[in-house]
Amino acid sequence: MAEIVRMPKMSDTMTEGVVAKWHKKVGDTIKSGDLVAEIETDKATMEFESYQSGTLLYIGVPEGKAGAINSVLAIIGAPGEDYIPLLEAEEKNKAAEQSEAAKKEEKPAPKTESKPTPKAEPKPEVKTVSSPAQSQSDSRLKVSPLARSLAEQKGIDLSKIKGSGDNGRIIKRDIDWFKPGSYVAGGMMTTALTHESFEEQPVSQMRKTIARRLSESKFTAPHFYLTLDIEMSRCIDARETINAATGSKVSFNDFVIKACATALQQHPKVNSSWMGDTIRTNHHINIGVAVAVEEGLLVPVVRYADSKTLTQINAEVKEYAVKAKDKKLQPADWEGNTFTISNLGMFDIEEFTAIINPPDACILAVGAIKSVPVVKNGQVMAGNVMRVTLSCDHRVVDGVTGAKFLNTVKGYLENPVLLLGQSSI
Numbered sequence: 040m041a042e043i044v045r046m047p048k049m050s051d052t053m054t055e056g057v058v059a060k061w062h063k064k065v066g067d068t069i070k071s072g073d074l075v076a077e078i079e080t081d082k083a084t085m086e087f088e089s090y091q092s093g094t095l096l097y098i099g100v101p102e103g104k105a106g107a108i109n110s111v112l113a114i115i116g117a118p119g120e121d122y123i124p125l126l127e128a129e130e131k132n133k134a135a136e137q138s139e140a141a142k143k144e145e146k147p148a149p150k151t152e153s154k155p156t157p158k159a160e161p162k163p164e165v166k167t168v169s170s171p172a173q174s175q176s177d178s179r180l181k182v183s184p185l186a187r188s189l190a191e192q193k194g195i196d197l198s199k200i201k202g203s204g205d206n207g208r209i210i211k212r213d214i215d216w217f218k219p220g221s222y223v224a225g226g227m228m229t230t231a232l233t234h235e236s237f238e239e240q241p242v243s244q245m246r247k248t249i250a251r252r253l254s255e256s257k258f259t260a261p262h263f264y265l266t267l268d269i270e271m272s273r274c275i276d277a278r279e280t281i282n283a284a285t286g287s288k289v290s291f292n293d294f295v296i297k298a299c300a301t302a303l304q305q306h307p308k309v310n311s312s313w314m315g316d317t318i319r320t321n322h323h324i325n326i327g328v329a330v331a332v333e334e335g336l337l338v339p340v341v342r343y344a345d346s347k348t349l350t351q352i353n354a355e356v357k358e359y360a361v362k363a364k365d366k367k368l369q370p371a372d373w374e375g376n377t378f379t380i381s382n383l384g385m386f387d388i389e390e391f392t393a394i395i396n397p398p399d400a401c402i403l404a405v406g407a408i409k410s411v412p413v414v415k416n417g418q419v420m421a422g423n424v425m426r427v428t429l430s431c432d433h434r435v436v437d438g439v440t441g442a443k444f445l446n447t448v449k450g451y452l453e454n455p456v457l458l459l460g461q462s463s464i
Contacts (some may be wrong), residue, residue: 040116040117040132041093041096041114041115041116041117041120041122041125042093042114042115042116043107043111043114043125043129044089044091044111044112044113044114044115045089045108045109045110045112046100046106046107046108046109046110046111046112047078047108047112048108048109048331049078049080049085049370050081050370050374051370051374052081052248052252052312053080053081053244053248054107054108055105055106055107055108055244056078056079056080056106056108056244057078057079057103057104057105057106057243057244058076058077058079058085058100058101058102058103058112059076059077059078059103059158060070060076060077060078061075061098062074062075062077062104062228063076063095064095064098065077065095065096065097066094067094067095068093068095068096069089069091069092069093069094069095069115069142070089070092071088071089071090071092072088072089072189073088073089074086074087075087075088075089075113076112076113076278077194078309079243079244079463080246081242081245081247081248083337083349083366083367083368083369084367085368085369089115091115092115092122093115093116093117094115094116094117094118094232095113095114095115096113096114096115096120097111097113097114097118097122098111098112098113098121098264099111099113099114100112100113104118105244107380108172110421111126114126119346121248126462137143141404141458143456153460159163159202160393161418164390165189166316167326173441174257180198180202180209181202181206181207181208181209181211182197182202182203182209182303183204183208183209183211184206185210185211186209186210186213186214188212189215190209190213190330193214194304195214195217195326196457197209200213200214200217200370201213214399220382221254221346222420224258225447229319230408230459234244236409237341239301239393242355243334243335245332245334245335245337246266246335248381249335251335253394255312255397256394256395256396256397257394259366260313260397260432260433260455261431261433261434262394262395262430262431262432263431263433263438263441264318264391264392264429264430264431265429265431265438265441265442265445266390266427266428266429267319267426267427267428267429267445267446267449268391268424268425268426269420269421269424269425269427269448269449269452269453270413270423270424270453271291271408271409271425271453272423273450273455274291274452274453274455275408275423275455277294277397277455277456277459278290278291278456281349281459281464284464285350286464287350287353288353288359289349289350291384291408291425292328292356292380292382292384292405293352293353293356294347294349294357294434294450294452294455295382295403295405295427295452296326296341296344296352296380297344297347297349297352297355297451297458297459298324298378298448298451298452298458299445299448300324300326300345300347301345302345302444302448302451303324303345303378303444304324304345304375305444305447306440306443306444306447307320307445308400308435308436308440309319309379309400309440309441310324310377310399310400311376311400311435311436312380312399313398313432313434313435313436314378314396314398318434318435319375319398323341323342323343323377324343324345324347324375324377324378325341325343325344325376325377325378326340326341326344326376326378326379326380327339327340327341327373327376327379327380328340328341328356328359328379328394328395329379329381329382329396329400330359330363330364330382332363332366333364335360335365337366337368337373338373338376338379338396339356339359339362339363339372339373340374340376341355341356341359341371342375348464349459349464350464353443358374376396376398376399377399377400378399378400378402378403379382379393379395379396379399379401379403380400380403380405381393381402381403381404381405382404382405382427383404383405383406383407384405384406384407384408385407386407387407388406388407389406389426390404390406390426390428390430391404391406391409392404392428392430393428393430394430395430395431395432399431399432400431400436401428401429401430401431401432401435401436401441401444402430403427403428403430403448404428404429404430405425405427406425406426406428407425408423408424408425409423409424411423411424412421416448424451427448429441429444429445429462435460
């Protein structure tokens with residue numbers, strides 16, 4: 040007997056899925072456990088295996104198209120079996136549900152008043168004025184002798200070049216960099232567009248989910264921000280020593296993860312979630328680490344980060360980064376965070392604020408380490424400062440609570456000997 044295979048819900052936040060690829064075609068024989076399709080969810084592309092055996096009779100969602108959760112993905116049955124009654128029944132059920140929903144939401148239509156159509160005003164006359172640079176002769180342009188000679192050799196019209204030399208003088212580099220349809224200004228080549236143009240791309244499932252979740256977070260949770268400078272010189276020395284001793288490549292972000300995880304043990308209110316009628320204080324510490332991918336942002340989770348060593352954290356984050364870029368992350372990889380870290384230091388960003396990643400109460404934005412003058416023991420000397428900003432949900436975390444947590448993190452990073460025992464490396 041033919042059965043409908045429905046679009047599965049592969050993550051808690053998934054509302055629809057896009058079929059990235061079909062591994063079977065209509066008429067193919069399918070066994071239970073066979074890979075049937077690859078489905079793009081809001082966070083990853085996941086393999087869908089069949090639970091039924093039979094022949095693929097019908098494909099409900101073509102490659103590249105989206106289907107809502109529980110919609111008809113495919114129909115599997117006996118070879119040549121009539122599946123049309125199943126589709127007709129599905130359409131009747133859908134129509135009945137829509138009719139019922141329409142009755143509940145039915146409201147009297149607002150009255151509309153017709154308005155007189157305004158008379159079209161005459162369009163102003165547009166006059167075309169030729170550019171001075173194009174109307175003047177080559178002899179009046181400011182051109183170096185070498186540039187003029189090169190322009191003659193290449194057949195370039197000097198009136199179409201904007202000089203980058205003193206007082207707009209055309210020099211050799213302007214000729215070297217000139218391309219038809221462009222001009223050079225200040226050593227930068229700019230393409231001269233003669234018409235308006237744009238392109239539009241469909242919004243991916245991942246980008247839709249990012250937009251929805253972060254909008255809900257930003258406009259639901261009352262954010263406030265705490266910023267602190269951390270002197271990282273001792274942390275830099277500790278990192279170099281650890282990497283030399285172990286042959287690994289522990290990053291500064293690994294230190295930040297470890298410092299936050301250890302600090303959360305002392306500040307459990309920061310490791311909490313707003314649940315509406317209750318505030319959940321988590322006894323476990325799972326750190327979400329924001330990873331940029333082509334279509335947006337994923338946040339895989341380092342579980343029980345307070346109990347892991349620096350090298351363990353480093354290996355786990357690297358593995359997650361590879362899986363995220365290959366769209367191989369599974370729901371278990373990104374669920375269950377209690378605190379999140381977003382680091383843009385590798386892009387030379389000194390300071391930024393991040394939007395809280397639900398259900399967390401806080402997220403830490405980490406900037407680049409900058410060499411700046413600092414005062415130590417009353418003397419000005421070279422220092423290495425990293426600026427961090429903690430975004431807090433004021434429903435859960437108050438200013439003093441967030442400030443104490445940040446200062447604990449600062450203490451660990453400025454004195455890594457307090458953070459790292461032999462077992463922590």
